[in-house]
Amino acid sequence: MSDVEWTRIRYDTPADGVARVTLARPETANAQDYLMLSELNQAFDVASKDDSVRVIVLAADGKHFSSGHDLRANNRMEDLETIGTQCHFDAEGAEGYMAREAEMYVGLCWRWRNIAKPTIAQVQGKVIAGGLMLVWPMDLIVCSEDATFSDPVVAFGVNGHEYFTHPYEVGARLAKDMLFTGRAITATEALQHGMVSRVVPRDELESAAVELAAHIAKRPMFGLTLAKQSVNNTLDAMGMYTAIQSAFGLHHVGHSHNRIRFGGLVDPSGIDVIRSEA
Numbered sequence: 001m002s003d004v005e006w007t008r009i010r011y012d013t014p015a016d017g018v019a020r021v022t023l024a025r026p027e028t029a030n031a032q033d034y035l036m037l038s039e040l041n042q043a044f045d046v047a048s049k050d051d052s053v054r055v056i057v058l059a060a061d062g063k064h065f066s067s068g069h070d071l072r073a074n075n076r077m078e079d080l081e082t083i084g085t086q087c088h089f090d091a092e093g094a095e096g097y098m099a100r101e102a103e104m105y106v107g108l109c110w111r112w113r114n115i116a117k118p119t120i121a122q123v124q125g126k127v128i129a130g131g132l133m134l135v136w137p138m139d140l141i142v143c144s145e146d147a148t149f150s151d152p153v154v155a156f157g158v159n160g161h162e163y164f165t166h167p168y169e170v171g172a173r174l175a176k177d178m179l180f181t182g183r184a185i186t187a188t189e190a191l192q193h194g195m196v197s198r199v200v201p202r203d204e205l206e207s208a209a210v211e212l213a214a215h216i217a218k219r220p221m222f223g224l225t226l227a228k229q230s231v232n233n234t235l236d237a238m239g240m241y242t243a244i245q246s247a248f249g250l251h252h253v254g255h256s257h258n259r260i261r262f263g264g265l266v267d268p269s270g271i272d273v274i275r276s277e278a
C-alpha cells in the first residue's frame, strides 16, 4: 500500500501480486487535469518499485472511465514533478504549449507504455479522446459491455488526441473511420478489431480484471518483463515511436493553425458539431 496523499486517484492491492490505481474523479467523469496525470505517474512508480507487485490494474470510479482532458482546470507546471527534459512551459506561442503536451501527454503515456510490469486497463462507460491516452498505453484492456471508445477532436481542427497510436490499436481503416466521423466504437467492435482483450458484463468487470491480473501475477516477473518488451520491440520495429512523434508534430500544426485562425488551441465550432452528434 502507498501512504502518499493523492487527491485524484486511489491506490490499493486487491490480490496477491496485484496493485490497482483508480481514477477517483467521477463527478467530472474522470476528466484529466495535469494533477491527475502527475498523480497517476507517481502511483505507477510506487507499483513499479514495489517488488511484491507483478501486475498493475488501472481502473476508474463512476459511470465513465474518462471524458478526456479537463481543459478548464489545468494546473501550473511548476507545481508538478516533471519526468522528461522538456522546459519553457510558459513560453509564448507553440514553444510553451508543445513542451507541455510533450511532457504531460506523450511523455507520460510513453513512459507508462514501457513500465516493466504487465498493466491492465479496467474500462467501463465512455472513453473519449484523452481518455484513450490512459487506456492504450496499458498492455491488456478488459472492458464492460457498455464501454465505448471515441476520438472526436478532428471537429476541433486537430488530428486526434496526442498519444497517436490509433492505427496500431484498431488498424488503419477503422482509425480513419473513428477520426473522420468522430463516432464511438462499441466494446464488441473494439473486440473484433483486437483493441480490447476481454468484454464482460458490467457487474463482473472488477472481478474479471482482478482475476486476470492475479492469474498473470503467478508467472515469474522476469518472464513477464521479457515477453512485454518483446511485443513492444515488435511494435517499435514497425515504427510506433516515430509515428507518434510525427503525428504529434502535425497535432501542433493544428493547434498553431487554430491559434492564428481562431485565437485558441481548437476550432471553437467543433463543440457544436460534437454536441449535435452526441
Ligand code: ZN
Pocket (backbone or CB within 6 Å): 101, 162, 251, 255
Ligand atoms: Zn493538444
